[in-house]
Amino acid sequence: MAKNMEIQQPLRDEISLPKVLHALSDPVRMEIVLKIARAGQVACGAFDIPMPKSTLSHHFKVLRESGVVASRREGNVVINSVRFDDLEARFPGVIGAIIAAARWN
């Protein structure tokens, strides 16, 4: 298999609102997003969520495929960030309001 493959994620214009909302409707994934949003850049390994890593990896996959999170490999860790610019361009106000609301509740 080819090495150094780009991690698959949708282009800005391909991001779909139902998929974004579904991705964020899971409390574990929301917690992940909050932590990434707070820190800016977080490696997958930095989450001490009590859960097998295959399950956690699944949640990252959902977040990535929905366009909420961007992941890139750096050495042998995967760094995640929230795609604020793309989300804001496509769905103005949505991601900010959701994250702000989730911080309080």
Added chain:
Amino acid sequence: MAKNMEIQQPLRDEISLPKVLHALSDPVRMEIVLKIARAGQVACGAFDIPMPKSTLSHHFKVLRESGVVASRREGNVVINSVRFDDLEARFPGVIGAIIAAARWN
């Protein structure tokens, strides 16, 4: 069984963000919400969505139980409205941004 029962829906403070996002993550339900939002008040029967009424009723139930939609019986129709005030109070900006985004996409 008792007659004239109130239709069950969560109090403002019981509305949960994950449930709201899940409710809105379905395209059929989003379409329902858009139509209600546009018109203010819409009876269940006013939707010409090609789908059995039991399925449609299920979607209304999800919207109601998540706190997105309020339903009240008036004569023999059920009138639906979006709970803007409650949603705005609990999750400022969320419902407005999502509906605005959904209108375009």
Added chain:
DNA sequence: TTCGTAATTCGAAAATAATCGAACAACATT
């Protein structure tokens, strides 16, 4: 090349959600 660490993929099982016809309930009208 071998080893260790980080993370994804696979495959199967369990849990949730969506779908839909048939039966039922609430209400207005006759």
Added chain:
DNA sequence: AATGTTGTTCGATTATTTTCGAATTACGAA
């Protein structure tokens, strides 16, 4: 009371998601 209309509930089926251990990939370092 009988009938028609609107919408919900029930129960069964199918579809989608979530979960998790085992195997695998990607990469850096020894």
